[in-house]
Amino acid sequence: MNSPAPADRADANDVASLYKYLRVADVADALDGIGYFDITLVSQEIRPLWEGMKFWGPAATIRAVPANKPMWQLETTEEIVRAHGEWFDKYPPVRLPQEELPGHVVVMESGGGREVGFWGSENVMGTIGAGAVGIVTDGYCRDTAEVTLQQNPICVRGRGRTIIPGRIEVVEVQGTIAVGGVQVRPGDIVGCDDDGLIVVPAEVAEEVATHARAVLLADMEARRKHYRAQSRPDDETVDVEAVIAYYADL
Structure with a gap:
């Protein structure tokens, strides 16, 4: 052996x-x-959030679409603080299993919706902490100063400000998606450096x-x-x- x-x-x-x-x-x-x-070649509109980023790994995919239902008005400070919890209690999210994260690049197709910071400093840190080697999205990331300070590797189309409820929802994981004009399937090799992104x-x-x-x-x-x-x-x-x-x- x-x-x-x-x-x-x-x-x-x-x-x-x-x-x-x-x-x-x-x-x-x-x-x-x-x-x-x-x-x-992934569109150059999708770029590393900070310089010096490099990663390679097999893709684990997420497909999201714009939400077709609104978030309701929240009544208390406590509800506002836990707005995500309020939304997900009513509309349980589809998630990548944690065991599929180690060594993988999480690649997300966002469905072309309006500005929404699906990714932010907390869930980026959690995803990388669970073993993912990078994140790619054709959507937005917020808390970008913190993500850059943490040096957590994410490539994005833009910087966002708003949160998930009423704006975006994940409908499928580990399916074939399109990001930056390129087809991405689970297991395809995804790489990033200062020159941009590529899928093998x-x-x-x-x-x-x-x-x-x-x-x-x-x-x-x-x-x-x-x-x-x-x-x-x-x-x-x-x-x-x-x-x-x-x-x-x-």
Whole structure:
């Protein structure tokens, strides 16, 4: 029986681990190389909320639609504080099971509704705390200063101000959705960095990772020559040996 790969090594049985060092640009090049031109590039309208964000993981999907029923007027401060509870008591939400979060990117199609901060600092922190490696939504996030301070990884179309009741409801989880002009299915590999977002269909994810790794290493070698010529100290972006060591067991 094969021994499990060390935590700092790629695991051939864990496709997401094959993407750890890859840049979105490397993966885009690899997808081009096998004929997947542009169809997996998520619209640049959906962007990382803060700079330096990077994640890769299989998708866990949520589909939401605009609510077709209004929130009622609340009478007391206590009711206003627990407005979500009031709404969800009457209209129980559809949720992703907690066991489906670890290692996954939660991807949400918001249904094109009006401004609503479905995601905010509390549920973003809870989702990442439950093991998700990132969140993507074609809708809105609020409390964005706090989310940025927490460095919790979420990519959004816009910054919002309002809350869920009477505005949006989740109708399905773990189905096929569309986000930023791209189809996303549970298990597709979703990646993000400062260049934007990309989705890799599950059936080509291993092949794409192999090609993208070669693209990355060739680029690192080329840039390291420039570093040496310009007497720049090496940094992690040209640490070829670390990348080779990470993938050594494949």
